[in-house]
Amino acid sequence: MSNSTRRDFMKRTTLAGLGAATAGAGTASAQDLRPLRVGFVGVGDRGSFHLDVCLGMDNVEVPALCDIDNAYLHRAKRWVVDAGKPEPELYDRGKTDFLRLCERGDLDLVVTATPWEWHAAVLLAAMRNGKHGATEVPAALTVDECWDLVETSEKTGKHCTMLEQANYSDNNLLVLNMAQKGVFGELLHATGGYVHDLRLVKFDPEREPWRLQHSIDRNGNLYPTHPMGPMAWWLDINRGDRFDYLVSMSSKAVCLNEYAAHYYGDKHPYASLNMKQGDVNTTLLRTVGGKTVTLYFDTNTPHPQTAEMRLQGTKGHYSGNMRSVFIEGRSPEAHTWETVEDYAKEFRHPLLDTFDPSRFKTARGHGGGTTSHVMWRRLVNSLMRNQRPDQDVYDAVVWSAISPLTERSVGVKSQSIDFPDFTRGKWQKTPPITLA
Amino acid sequence: MSESIRRRDALKIAGAAASAGAAAAQTSGDEPIRVGFVGVGGRGRGLLRNLLKLDNVQVPALCDINEENLARAQGMVAEARQSKPEGYSRSETDFRRLCDRSDLDLVINATPWQWHTPISLAAMNAGKHAATEVPAAQTVEECWQLVETSEKTGKHCTVLENDCYYRHVLFVLNIIRAGLLGEVLFAEAGYMHDIRAVKFGVAPGGGEPWRLEHSAVRDGNLYPTHPIGPVAWWMDINRGDQFAYLTSMSSKARSLKEFAIKEFGADDPRSRRDYKLGDVNTTLIRTVKGKTISLYHDTNTPRVKEHIVRVQGTKGAYNDMLNSIYLDGISPEQHRWEPADEYKKKYDHQLWKKMEAEAQGSGHGGGDFMEMYRLVKNLSAGKAPDIDVYDAAAWSVIVPLSEDSVAHRSKPVDFPDFTRGKWKTRAPIDPDEII
Numbered sequence: 001m002s003n004s005t006r007r008d009f010m011k012r013t014t015l016a017g018l019g020a021a022t023a024g025a026g027t028a029s030a031q032d033l034r035p036l037r038v039g040f041v042g043v044g045d046r047g048s049f050h051l052d053v054c055l056g057m058d059n060v061e062v063p064a065l066c067d068i069d070n071a072y073l074h075r076a077k078r079w080v081v082d083a084g085k086p087e088p089e090l091y092d093r094g095k096t097d098f099l100r101l102c103e104r105g106d107l108d109l110v111v112t113a114t115p116w117e118w119h120a121a122v123l124l125a126a127m128r129n130g131k132h133g134a135t136e137v138p139a140a141l142t143v144d145e146c147w148d149l150v151e152t153s154e155k156t157g158k159h160c161t162m163l164e165q166a167n168y169s170d171n172n173l174l175v176l177n178m179a180q181k182g183v184f185g186e187l188l189h190a191t192g193g194y195v196h197d198l199r200l201v202k203f204d205p206e207r208e209p210w211r212l213q214h215s216i217d218r219n220g221n222l223y224p225t226h227p228m229g230p231m232a233w234w235l236d237i238n239r240g241d242r243f244d245y246l247v248s249m250s251s252k253a254v255c256l257n258e259y260a261a262h263y264y265g266d267k268h269p270y271a272s273l274n275m276k277q278g279d280v281n282t283t284l285l286r287t288v289g290g291k292t293v294t295l296y297f298d299t300n301t302p303h304p305q306t307a308e309m310r311l312q313g314t315k316g317h318y319s320g321n322m323r324s325v326f327i328e329g330r331s332p333e334a335h336t337w338e339t340v341e342d343y344a345k346e347f348r349h350p351l352l353d354t355f356d357p358s359r360f361k362t363a364r365g366h367g368g369g370t371t372s373h374v375m376w377r378r379l380v381n382s383l384m385r386n387q388r389p390d391q392d393v394y395d396a397v398v399w400s401a402i403s404p405l406t407e408r409s410v411g412v413k414s415q416s417i418d419f420p421d422f423t424r425g426k427w428q429k430t431p432p433i434t435l436a
Numbered sequence: 437m438s439e440s441i442r443r444r445d446a447l448k449i450a451g452a453a454a455s456a457g458a459a460a461a462q463t464s465g466d467e468p469i470r471v472g473f474v475g476v477g478g479r480g481r482g483l484l485r486n487l488l489k490l491d492n493v494q495v496p497a498l499c500d501i502n503e504e505n506l507a508r509a510q511g512m513v514a515e516a517r518q519s520k521p522e523g524y525s526r527s528e529t530d531f532r533r534l535c536d537r538s539d540l541d542l543v544i545n546a547t548p549w550q551w552h553t554p555i556s557l558a559a560m561n562a563g564k565h566a567a568t569e570v571p572a573a574q575t576v577e578e579c580w581q582l583v584e585t586s587e588k589t590g591k592h593c594t595v596l597e598n599d600c601y602y603r604h605v606l607f608v609l610n611i612i613r614a615g616l617l618g619e620v621l622f623a624e625a626g627y628m629h630d631i632r633a634v635k636f637g638v639a640p641g642g643g644e645p646w647r648l649e650h651s652a653v654r655d656g657n658l659y660p661t662h663p664i665g666p667v668a669w670w671m672d673i674n675r676g677d678q679f680a681y682l683t684s685m686s687s688k689a690r691s692l693k694e695f696a697i698k699e700f701g702a703d704d705p706r707s708r709r710d711y712k713l714g715d716v717n718t719t720l721i722r723t724v725k726g727k728t729i730s731l732y733h734d735t736n737t738p739r740v741k742e743h744i745v746r747v748q749g750t751k752g753a754y755n756d757m758l759n760s761i762y763l764d765g766i767s768p769e770q771h772r773w774e775p776a777d778e779y780k781k782k783y784d785h786q787l788w789k790k791m792e793a794e795a796q797g798s799g800h801g802g803g804d805f806m807e808m809y810r811l812v813k814n815l816s817a818g819k820a821p822d823i824d825v826y827d828a829a830a831w832s833v834i835v836p837l838s839e840d841s842v843a844h845r846s847k848p849v850d851f852p853d854f855t856r857g858k859w860k861t862r863a864p865i866d867p868d869e870i871i
Contacts, residue, residue, distance in 0.1 A: 185694075186690055188687045188688065188690065188691075188716050188737065189687050189715070189716035189734075197771060245845060245846070247683045247685065247846045247848075249720045249722055249728055250728070251622050251727055252621070252725070252726025252727070254619060254621065254750050255621075255750055258750055278726070279622070279748075280621055280622035280728055280748055282622075282728060284683070284718050284720060284846065286846070289688070290687055290688025290714075291687055291688070292686070292716060294718050294730060298622075298748070301621060301622075301748050301749075301750065302751060302753065302762065302763075303748065303752075303753040303762055304753075304762050304771045304772055304773050305771060312715075312716055312734070312737055312739065313737075314690050314737065314738070316738055317737070317738075317739050317740070321755075321757055322757060322758075324740075326739060326740045327738075328738035335630060335739070335741060336740060413681065413848045414681070414683045414720065414722070414848045415847060415848060416845045416846045416847060
């Protein structure tokens with residue numbers, strides 16, 4: 001055990017040193033490698049989706065499942081057996097039963113899709129027991145938790161990754177590829193947001209009842225990683241640049257009370273309860289290299305979902321909303337959009353060519369389309385070879401730390417808050433992400 | 437004579453402020469408005485052309501340091517009015533002699549930015565109303581000077597913000613007043629317009645090379661009024677709400693230097709100097725009542741011109757980029773945009789229904805005609821302009837406040853209350869009065 005930990009650690013430090021130069025250079029083919037043994041903590045709406053994606057992969061085994069809800073747990077067990085895999089052991093003793101799961105000797109990876117406040121705890125338990133940890137977003141809720149994850153990963157040599165599937169969408173990968181090929185010139189600014197009306201989810205006790213409490217107690221950007229993940233890769237965050245500081249501003253909080261009053265009546269406690277979370281939160285981030293980011297968070301107001309992804313460089317820009325691109329000197333008309341499809345062929349990310357979406361069966365549960373399949377195959381392939389996953393522990397904590405830092409800024413009239421350098425200087429020597 | 441006019445104007449202003457809109461009946465629209473015009477370059481002549489479309493306008497005096505511009509503008513007026521206006525071109529401060537004339541009601545200026553406040557002040561101090569191209573001022577002190585001079589002289593001071601009269605802007609004002617969006621919580625807007633060629637003086641017509649120096653020595657949102665004017669109307673700023681504070685952040689500055697190198701070669705002095713203005717500036721504003729605004733300023737990068745314009749209320753959202761609207765419980769499909777076209781027909785603003793033909797081709801989506809039309813109409817009726825001195829100050833002060841914030845790691849900077857508390861009782865803009 002300690003032998004393998006040391007070996008893992010050495011491999012990992014080698015990889016970190018050589019960076020992406022060695023990524024994918026492993027000589028063993030997938031057939032030679034032992035399947036990845038995955039334990040799942042939380043197999044509700046979202047966790048069951050991850051499980052189902054994994055059950056569609058030959059090189060994954062699922063020896064253990066954990067949930068406090070027996071219905072979810074037994075449904076998940078049935079899915080595993082139906083997929084022709086050995087019957088998993090179930091952990092159902094209570095909220096901290098994931099600790100027993102993490103102590104098993106036959107797991108390589110522990111996945112958690114639990115309410116937010118459990119993410120870091122499960123990851124830490126996994127790594128301390130010699131397993132890699134993968135978590136639903138966000139990875140942590142406080143800066144302390146972020147540091148804990150970094151230091152535990154560094155100390156144990158175990159990977160800690162976040163399951164941010166937005167990074168693998170066709171358009172986000174296309175823009176990444178274009179950015180890395182210099183099509184936009186030197187990058188200057190990106191905009192993105194999680195603008196998604198979740199009022200129903202927050203008030204539905206069957207789905208994610210714990211979510212509402214965050215809106216009652218907190219005020220900031222509580223869900224930054226969906227837009228931040230892709231933008232961080234575009235902007236080389238942790239890989240040549242890093243966030244320097246942020247400022248954050250929230251509007252007043254109106255919509256949750258109004259929603260409760262509308263559906264449950266004026267007398268319902270939620271119709272008048274003081275909800276801290278401002279309906280629209282906007283955050284500005286600046287990098288050490290002088291790039292800026294505008295980040296939106298709005299899960300309270302009525303609107304169609306939008307990610308507002310935009311990217312501006314010295315040669316041109318992209319607008320996800322408009323599905324449009326303009327590149328000076330390349331676009332045929334000055335100051336006039338082209339459609340993103342005009343670029344999709346030439347700059348389609350090569351990663352997507354290595355996957356055949358028709359082989360992906362639709363997974364059960366709340367998911368993210370084929371992007372999640374691509375993400376999972378990338379992750380399983382990396383971990384089977386003990387290579388650093390695309391989203392490493394530094395990504396997980398930097399993207400997640402936006403929540404506590406924005407809460408702090410909102411609480412002090414939008415004053416700027418410095419970003420900790422979780423990489424302790426390694427960002428300067430880490431090359432841009434490659435998804436070879 | 438001038439005393440009694442001032443007193444009459446002051447009374448009218450006080451009346452209009454106390455009960456905005458209630459004075460609609462007492463127009464004296466037949467009285468011609470006599471306009472002196474300072475700065476008749478490309479932009480100034482564009483405004484002048486629209487001004488001359490209005491039949492109750494006389495233009496007795498013009499001023500420009502460029503005699504060729506002056507002669508062309510004099511020719512325009514002579515052709516339209518059969519009387520050549522007197523020209524003032526002795527020096528950069530010759531506008532003072534123009535302001536001292538006794539036969540003017542209004543002085544309009546379309547000069548480089550640093551002259552906007554001095555000319556507006558000279559006009560008001562000489563008993564004339566003042567209208568200035570955007571922005572109205574460059575510093576907090578100048579903003580206060582405009583406010584206090586207007587209050588003291590009883591003369592109006594307005595900023596010529598044509599974006600407020602765009603058809604979609606007045607449409608949004610209409611749907612807000614109709615309650616379709618509920619309470620407005622947030623708006624995103626920007627001035628994102630590649631004017632590198634204008635700054636370097638290599639645009640068709642020569643551009644505005646004086647602009648370049650601002651980009652060389654300043655960093656912030658240097659041109660906020662186009663996006664903030666409409667948003668301020670939608671959010672009742674100075675009329676029920678008030679900007680509380682802002683924070684501002686700029687990206688690094690790359691694009692102007694790159695443009696100069698490409699255009700003039702690496703050895704040209706313009707390629708070898710530094711430009712301070714970050715290519716993309718984002719400013720966040722919070723109002724006293726808790727609304728928020730994201731404001732973009734980007735005049736350096738190669739890009740498609742964008743205003744963005746996204747408005748979020750408690751009951752719905754409007755997205756101008758997508759020309760789409762979503763209304764909770766009204767839109768046929770949950771969480772799916774509707775095309776805004778039908779709403780735009782139904783809630784089309786009456787100014788546009790009435791004046792569409794006149795506004796066509798006037799420049800900036802018809803806004804250039806509409807702003808002149810509304811200004812002259814209000815003044816000739818003895819009413820306050822739609823955009824008053826408090827608006828001019830609050831919208832323009834974003835420039836120095838954002839510079840202050842950018843220079844101090846995006847620290848929050850408080851807005852002065854130029855209305856000194858009057859914002860609490862002033863009535864919101866009434867779209868039915870804009871006609």
